[in-house]
Amino acid sequence: MTVNRHPFGALWQEFNQVQDEFTQWLNRASGAAAAAPLSVWEDEHAVYAEADLPGVDPAKLEVTVTEGNQLTVQGERTPPEVAGAAWVRQERPFGRFTRAVGLPALVDADKVEAKYADGVLRLTLPKHEAAKPRKIAVRGE
Amino acid sequence: MSTLVRRPEAAPAAVNGTGEEQAVTLTPRVDVLETENEFLVLADLPGVKPDQVDIRFEKGEMSVHGRRPGGRDRAATHYHRVFAVAETVAADRITADLKAGVLTVKLPKVEAVKPKRIAVTG
Incomplete structure (x- = not known):
């Protein structure tokens, strides 16, 4: 595992996640979702x-x-x-x-x-x- | 927060030894799902045939590489992505298949981390 090797690891992940979610939302909103x-x-x-x-x-x-x-x-x-699966990333x-x-x-x-x-x-x-x-x-x- | 997926560091700009000039390297889009028994990684690899996919597992990292031959007006494409895989995955039982341009990688969890149902006796 290569996580949390530096103190900002967790924070950085959070940030990435927020960014991903934003991109996701943007894709949906623009109707480009499946284009x-x-x-x-x-x-x-x-x-x-x-x-x-x-x-x-x-x-x-x-x-x-x-x-x-x-x-x-x-x-x-x-x-x-x-069945029974949780999303980790979409x-x-x-x-x-x-x-x-x-x-x-x-x-x-x-x-x-x-x-x-x-x-x-x-x-x-x-x-x-x-x-x-x-x-x-x-x-x- | 799962550690299964990580943003890829700079993908290799050019893949050596393929003889393909101007090949483009792209980061494929992926879905990751987790069930009690396994992680599932789905990656979009349009135009890639099963024999053109290379999946490696090394030092806690899984790399996925797919090659798509160039077409008219389109350079050859390399799809490349690296995933940090948690120690809870049984690396020797990872399987993958490619259908309709979608790669599905199954990463089973090691027995120790699977939820166990404890029978209660009365």
């Missing part, structure tokens, strides 16, 4: 999105595309339920979350692929034909 970081990038063919959602039941994830380019990811992170966010982003191109909502593995949601959103680059053949006379 997932979301990355979006694109190539010629598709728009890709990736979100870190550890410990989420994929069956409860809802991915929707509206108006061709509005992506919404909704879900819920549940707190661990252990940092992992829980609760319902919604992330909405505008995509950089129109996508084909019917062909969206969503995979959830290792706590990461990966989306492939093929671009709508109208949004794909087109090669125009130039004819000579």
